[in-house]
Amino acid sequence: MSRTLLSGNEAVAQGAWAAGASVGAGYPGTPSTEALESFARKTGVYAEWAPNEKVALEVVSGASFGGARAIATMKHVGLNVAADPLFTLAYTGVGGGIVIFVADDPGMHSSQNEQDSRNYAAFARVPLLEPSDSQEALYFTKRAFEISEEFDIPVLVRSTVRLSHAKGLVETGERRVPERDEYQKDLGKWVMMPAMARCRRADLDRRVADLAAFGETTDLNSVEIRDRSVGIVCGGVVYEYVREALPEVSVLKLGMTFPLPPALVRSFAEQVDTVYTIEEADPYLDRQLRQLGIEPGTLDLPAAGELSPGAIRRAFGMAEPELREPEEGLPARPPMMCPGCPHRPVFATLRKLHAVVTGDIGCYTLGALPPLSAMDSCVCMGASLGMAHGMSLVGGAGEKRPVVGVIGDSTFAHSGVTGLMDMVYNGGNATVVILDNRITAMTGHQGNPINGVTLQNRTSRELELEPLVRALGVEHVRTVDPHEMASVEEALREAIDFDGVSVLITRAPCALLVREHPTPYAVDVDACTACGVCIRLGCPAISKADLSKADIDVSLCVGCGQCVQVCRYGAIVHTGPACDLGDV
Ligand SMILES: Cc1ncc(C[n+]2csc(CCOP(=O)(O)OP(=O)(O)O)c2C)c(N)n1
Incomplete structure (x- = not known):
């Protein structure tokens, strides 16, 4: 062993x-x-x-x-x-x-x-x-x-x-x-x-x-009798918190939390003065005990979020060191798309076109946050397409604003296909953008049917989105490289103007899949007018320097050139070859 x-x-x-x-x-x-x-x-x-x-x-x-x-x-x-x-x-x-x-x-x-x-x-x-x-x-x-x-x-x-x-x-x-029993027919x-x-x-x-x-008898459940004034019923990781916070109390540790063993629970409750349930998320055990006719004591524990040993001690009136508040004035560090992320130009363009964007779940959900602020909803995987259809049905975005559903490649394979099918089947009139970055990026770069990479590297095949989308009945299908911002804008305008369901596929690998990068860019401070357009791309490599002029952190810049395309003053330039340090 x-x-x-x-x-x-x-x-x-x-x-x-x-x-x-x-x-x-x-x-x-x-x-x-x-x-x-x-x-x-x-x-x-x-x-x-x-x-x-x-x-x-x-x-x-x-x-x-x-x-x-x-x-x-x-x-x-x-x-x-x-x-x-x-x-x-x-x-x-x-x-x-x-x-x-x-x-x-x-x-x-x-x-x-x-x-x-x-x-x-x-x-x-x-x-x-x-x-x-x-x-x-x-x-x-x-x-x-x-x-x-x-x-x-x-x-x-x-x-x-x-x-x-x-x-x-x-x-x-x-x-x-x-030993394996073979399948037996048994209606x-x-x-x-x-x-x-x-x-x-x-x-x-x-x-x-x-x-x-x-x-009632399995070793998955165990009774630990210590001090009999308090008995806690708990399971999962909360058991660890209880043991750390209250080492002296009696505990009914339930390893099997459905179905509950009624006799074991009742006998535990009878052996202690007051029985409490301690649990995260829902009062699941509390309800189960009440169904058995046991009235657990009440504790002032947070109804939502994670528990901690500290929270449990506080609920029992024990002194806990005050949690230190963060110092004032610390910069906020919201999550951001990576430098060179192919999703960024799409959201910058959607913002420019004042689209109402029904969004979905993936790295691209970050398109909802400032400065891009170009996603209006995120509910569950696949929801973007049904929601785009529903919103366009009722003209919910107003006359002047287009409705665009935006979905990642993995999410499209997960539960987007049926949403698009529904849109076509029912004569919808929304635009769909499929952000094909060749990977399931958000959860750590897993393969998916679109890129054809399997979990154990078996031979597979890429799923071609264009024929699939056409087979669903979409008549307007276009594919662009999202790093080419003018093409993204032109293709988006065209898709939005199309009378019927239109699909724009933006295809470029996730920035973290790209191994070789062009030389990074820098800001020519004399040319920079501090207009802020490049800042509004939300690239972590770009910040504001003195006099609000842009500054590019060369250690973060991957040379994708997105910012170069939005700068109207030619102020973003190549840093030139890496400097030769000579014989140091
Ligand atoms: C039902 C469900 N399963 C799994 C997840 C976890 N999850 C969130 S987004 C995502 C996939 C994102 O991949 P993709 O759509 O390709 O977008 P990317 O992150 O590559 O931009 C997954 C697996 C979830 N939120 N909901």
């Missing part, structure tokens, strides 16, 4: 591998991404990025029905996309074990909402395991496969950002691939038409009752 330092995500991958999972599928999303990336690097497994989470779970289901153990990975909002197969998989049950790893983001460090995936377990009636450290992430994932097969049900393993990204020492162990189990689904629905209740009985 060897010990190694693993993040929670890596430990989940290790657990799936050790359990003999042979298939993994997912869609990237912080904080879950490294789980599948790590699984993909293991021997004897097949792993793939699917275009979206629904497809990923369906791939995993097929592998399971075919007898193999398989894991699907996603972030919390991805579970919304995969919810359709999830709910019915609870009815069918599994062939080989199915584990769905979902990573939540309380505090929304990199997400558009804070939804608490624990609710999905209760909603879909599938067991939910919540490890609290990396060692448990490995062990619980292994156990999740066993539970899945023993109780004939998919199992959710939930983590949160702290567990996913923090590292801990883990005993890893060997891989054991269980009553695999084909969920109403008559069969009704039977499986009743059977699901039986399986959940069996799981609750299992929860």
Whole structure:
């Protein structure tokens, strides 16, 4: 048995591998991404990025029905996309074990909402395991496969950002691939038409009752009796916070938070004077305890965002060192598109054209922030296109302003295609820009169907956007290099003027994919009039120098030349060859 330092995500991958999972599928999303990336690097497994989470779970289901153990990975909002197969998989049950790893983001460090995936377990009636450290992430994932097969049900393993990204020492162990039962035809189990689904629905209740009985004795749940005046019910990473903040209190540590073991919870509540639940995001455990007739005490804990040991101590009236406020006058450092980002000229042009931009999720969402300020909405992946259609239907942007839906390449493959199909099918009249930067950039440069790069570098093919878009029925399709700003403007005007659905594809690789850069630029201070046009591109390499003239940081400039194109005074010039330091 060897010990190694693993993040929670890596430990989940290790657990799936050790359990003999042979298939993994997912869609990237912080904080879950490294789980599948790590699984993909293991021997004897097949792993793939699917275009979206629904497809990923369906791939995993097929592998399971075919007898193999398989894991699907996603972030919390991805579970919304995969919810359709999830709910019915609870009815069918599994062939080989199915584990769905979902990573939540309380505090929304990199997400558009804070939804608490624990609710999905209760909603879909599938067991939910919540490890609290990396060692448990490995062990619980292994156990999740066993539970899945023993109780004939998919199992959710939930983590949160702290567990996913923090590292801990883990005993890893060997891989054991269980014997595989081949697929057996069984309409009553695999084909969920109403008559069969009704039977499986009743059977699901039986399986959940069996799981609750299992929860009474499983080692996944544990009772730690210490001081009996206070008893805390908690799970996941919150257990670590509770132990750190209140080492003396009694704890019911729930590793399986759906279904709850009623007798265990009641007996714990009876052994302590006051029982409290401590949890992040939703009062999920609180509600479950109340359903069991237990009235937890109230604590003044934040209703939203992440918890911390400090917040827990404060809720128990313990003195906590005051958090130091940041010093006044520190410059704000909002996230920005990288120098040389091909998305920037598109947003600078959309701003110039006063377009109302229904946006989407990716690096390009930064186009909403000043100084570009050229995106008007961001709701969920793929929403840009349906929203552009809806807004143009009601003339919501007014007569003079065009409506433009803007979407990244990975997001278009994820859930944009159907939005565009809808627009064409229903005779819409909006403009769509597909920002094809040849990568899923925001989540750390994963491959996607558009660039044809697969997770395990299998031979694949690029998906050609132009024929796809034409096949959907779009008559006006144009492709431009976004670094050529005049072409972007001309093509955008043309697309906007087109009567019907028009698509503009802007294609240039993400700035971080470009390895060789031209020489950086500098500002000729004598020519610069301090007009500020280059500053409004929002390039991190450009700032204001004395007298508000522009200044370019050569260590950041990648020589993309976007700023050169907007400067009307020829004040942005090449720095010339690197200086020769001679024999120093
Ligand atoms: C349903 C869902 N799954 C995953 C994510 C995480 N996520 C946000 S944007 C994005 C992809 C962005 O790629 P792309 O559209 O190509 O834009 P880029 O970042 O390359 O500009 C992903 C995977 C999410 N927000 N929602």
